[in-house]
Amino acid sequence: MVSIREVARMAGVSPATVSRVMNGTAKVDEEKAQRVQKVIQETGFKPNEVARSLYKKSSKIIGLVVPNIENPFFNQMAKMIESEAYDNGYRVVLCNTNDNTEKERINIQMLTSMNADGIILMTSDEEIQPEIEKCGIPVVILDRQITHSEGTVYIHGDHYQGGRIATEHLIQCGCTNIVNIKGPQIFSSGRARYRGYRDVCKKYMIEEQCLECDYNFKDGLLVAEEILARYPKVDGIIACNDMVAISVYKVFSRAGISIPGQVQLLGFDNIELSYLMTPELTTIAQPSWEMGRKAMEMIIGDINYENGKREFTFPVKLIQRETTIPQE
Amino acid sequence: MVSIREVARMAGVSPATVSRVMNGTAKVDEEKAQRVQKVIQETGFKPNEVARSLYKKSSKIIGLVVPNIENPFFNQMAKMIESEAYDNGYRVVLCNTNDNTEKERINIQMLTSMNADGIILMTSDEEIQPEIEKCGIPVVILDRQITHSEGTVYIHGDHYQGGRIATEHLIQCGCTNIVNIKGPQIFSSGRARYRGYRDVCKKYMIEEQCLECDYNFKDGLLVAEEILARYPKVDGIIACNDMVAISVYKVFSRAGISIPGQVQLLGFDNIELSYLMTPELTTIAQPSWEMGRKAMEMIIGDINYENGKREFTFPVKLIQRETTIPQE
DNA sequence: CTGAAAGCGCTTACAG
DNA sequence: CTGAAAGCGCTTACAG
Secondary structure (H helix, E strand, O other): OOOOOHHHHHHOHHHHHHHHHHHHHOOOOOHHHHHHHHHHHHHHHOHHHHHEEEEOOOOOEEEEEEEEHHHHHHHHHHHHHHHHHHHHHEEEEEEEEOOOOOHHHHHHHHHHHHHEEEEEEEOOOOOOOHHHHHOOOOOEEOOOOOOOOOOOEEEEOOOOHHHHHHHHHHHHHOOEEEEEEEOOOHHHHHHHHHHHHHHHHHOOOOOOEEEEOOOOOOOOOOOHHHHHOOOOOOEEEEEHHHHHHHHHHHHHHHHHOOOOOOOEEEOOOOOHHHOOOOOOOOOEEOOHHHHHHHHHHHHHOOOOOOOOOOEEEOEEEOOOOOOOOHHH | OHHHHHHHHOOOHHHHHHHHHOOOOOOOOOOHHHHHHHHHHHHHOOOOHHHEEEHHHHOOOOEEEEOOOOOOOHHHHHHHHHHHHOOOOOOOEEEEEEOOHHHHHHHHHHHHHHHEEEEOOOOOOOOOHHHHHHOOOOOOOOOOOOOOOOOOOEEEEOOOHHHHHHHHHHOOOOOOOOEEEOOOOOOHHHHHHHHHHHHHHHHHHHOOOOOOEEHHHHHHHHHHHHHHOOOOOEEEEEEOOOOHHHHHHHHHOOOOOOOOOOOOOEEEEEOHHHOOOOOOOOOEEOOHHHHHHHHHHHOOOOHHHHHHHHEEEOOOEOOOOOOOOOOO
């Protein structure tokens, strides 16, 4: 790796001039500029970004922290964010926390100390606020809320409405024995959806029937077995996300219970798979593209625009497919 | 963000001493050390890693470049690698290239210029070798081979044997009209598996029947339709990976063709989903855990150990599940 | 237009 | 044991 000094020496100019040619930050004599360009070409010189960012305090890197890289919902989101970022001249580095709060902290620190220009955080740790404050770079909270969030930007789908819509839909499909597989109640998404379910139950004077489940296949399998054992009369299931819905489908069809014939089923997130499975899964979709876009906008734009608006709630919608059958 | 200078001032010592206390790089008077520790505590001082890495030329960061973050195989791999890295005191940042060779180049440059200690590369660009050479940090090629690879470490599953095993298995299941959905032939994985298929066809004097397909759901759907149209007599399908197998299953079951009743099917990679779908998918597994581990080992250990061995081929194995039925 | 100098925030020989 | 100094590779006021 040649340095700027080498290049300067070879071109017979000062390092400052090389810098100016590279960055176009000032007028440089045409002929000298040519010489510099030529040397850069020949040597394949690439400026050291570490040195550069030490001075500039910017790296054109956005950090994206996700709870679990094996959850397609986050990957979908990541893809959107990435594409937005690239279009704006930023790179994005992905950090997977595996729902480990310790790793989440470490990742935020790493991103901070590598001079990331911003962090988009899908957190697994509601109490992460102090860490965020400390890091001193723009942070956008995505999907899952944190406590003491005043002042931090929060972008999310309307999970509460999601919970309501899901429940109303199953009722409209004629289900009278609905089991709600709650997402982890340590996450705001899980809590809000549960509240939606609960409120609709109240409205129709239906008794609540809940279990809790992590957002992954494995736990979904376990919980599905439990439903079989505890709620033999179930005729409708709200899974906390599509992954869990897929697990439920598997366990139930193994048990000889037909979906949607005997039990109707829906999930959340509208991951690509929900459309690929057979039967196609009914689900509640979030506008992940718009959300990702908004997240980038807030990071790279002025975080204070829109009158300092800090919270952005995006509408969710029902994607009715084959695991539920509305009654006429 | 306080700097080391601040801390030094507050503790009444020099920056050098603070540095020594932080890093334990030299003996420091106990009492002074205490003072420094106290100030670090109080101020929450974290050293600027950019500055540190500018000097040390190491960042304790491993870059992991993946072709497509929506392919569970890569995520599985990433998870393994991450866990290995963490256990060894490294952080990993993930870069998604979306099979875009331009982005791949940019990501490698970014990783280089942020002083990553190594790159694990699952490439989409066979011609990336010059870029690798230029970057001057340890690079391990994973899963997909590049051209002019002498000297670079290459870790991969035995794709050729995978192709053979898959074909032999379908034959053993009684299939006489096997269609091979080749992976992209611009990737070594796709080519090697195809060669395996071809050689087994020759051995049994079977005529080749091939289509080519990208490693994703969407293209899988298209290719499946094409099989329906072009090969009505098909009774066995080798999908280029599990994602494509899932797509094939969907299209065929929509078309009223029973799997494995009328057509037997298998995929590659043994992603978690292959076990979750109904029926469970027969597939060829790679030991992704061991491969990820080896990749990390090569990056952080001496890349020249094991007598300078450069290529590591890992055995694959058939996971027979429900989409194929071996004959007695 | 252009170079010498100072500085980004750390670390580590070098003296003492 | 410890501080002043030099240096990591850039960038940008500052003078000219």
